[in-house]
Amino acid sequence: MSQTKRWNVTMSSNAITEAAGLLKDGKTVAFPTETVYGLGADATSEKAVSGIFRAKGRPEDNPLIAHVATKEQLRGLVTELTPLAETLIDAFTPGPLTIILPTNGTCAKNVTAGLSTIGVRIPSHPVAHELLKTCNIPIAAPSANISGKPSPTTAEHVWADLQGKIDGLVDGGPTGVGVESTVVDCSQDIPVILRPGGITKEQIEQVSGTVMVDPALADSSDKPKAPGMKYTHYAPEVPMWLVAGSADKLQEVIHKEQKQNKRVGVMASNETAAKMNADHIIPLGSDLVEIAANLYDALREFKNGDVDVILCETFPTTNIGHAIMNRLEKAATSYIRE
Ligand code: TXA
Ligand code: MG
DSSP states (O other): OOOOEEEETTTOTTHHHHHHHHHHTTOOEEEEOSSSEEEEEETTOHHHHHHHHHHHTOOTTSOOEEEOSSHHHHHTTBSOOOHHHHHHHHHHOSSSEEEEEEBOSOSOHHHHTTOSEEEEEOOOOHHHHHHHHHHOSOEEOOBSSOTTSOOOSSHHHHHHHHTTTSSEEEEOOOOSSOSOOEEEEOSSSSOEEEEOOSSOHHHHHHHHSOOEEOGGGTOTTSOOSSGGGGSOOSOOSSOEEEEOSOHHHHHHHHHHHHHTTOOEEEEEOHHHHTTOOOSEEEEOOSSHHHHHHHHHHHHHHOOBTTBSEEEEEOOOOSTTHHHHHHHHHHHOSEEEOO
């Protein structure tokens, strides 16, 4: 493939119809969701779905999420909606939540990577919603990046990674939440978070009482239940180190590296960033919500030749900080603790 068609959805009213036409034709189309851009294909067609794995260079044992417009469509992909699933869907969707339930086989085998369960989600982004409604088929969609790189939060990120490898890209501007959906196993009575994301543990707790977190999220020696969580992810071009502790500690590490003739990049909250002296500083925002929205763009911003190492401050793991720290720990090559 050599040509990727790109629509600017705010300027062309045909964009959704054309993009939906390509998807129904078995083609691959990237589109915005409220979390990150997804790379979509017809989830009922093994051949269409294989186009996603090919374009991203994604390992075939990593299952995809099926996206639909309504709860009724979602019901059509699973053996049954457990009471817990109903509760979470009613409370948080459309929105950044993926629920895991036993598949009824409607989606192609390569969507679930041969598992007996499937991840399903109803995105709230108006462009994603229109597209899903117009094509009226379940759409398998991982994040629209080359495997291993940070997920895309703008159409430019998708274009940089996948131009010429996919059939279309619907440009709907920057996404919003900035980190992916929360993946929750709903097959039992108690929800189990397999990947922290846009809906927080605290929010889920409010509607379901108890919430469990996959032990592998805290201990990397455990095998994660979301297969994708075991891969290297979100990696910037240059090595990134997490630095726990105060702003003074961060500045100390910056100086130490600069003394060894390294050019040092820094990612930190606006407050910490304002106090730093380094070669390239990216302020991520003034609170956790802003930091989540800017995180992947910042990781993509540091280039080879620009800096030799990126130092990033650590953040509280409350609310969306849980997802931020999960992604940073996966992106980092080392962790400097006090
Ligand atoms: O926000 C999102 O979820 C974005 C947008 C595009 O919707 N999508 C996304 O997809 O992040 P992806 O493929 O990059 O991540 C899906 C995650 C992976 O960690 C995968 O292993 C897990 O969900 N997953 C999918 N199906 C699963 C299943 N049946 N059981 C356990 N984990 C599953
Ligand atoms: Mg991904």
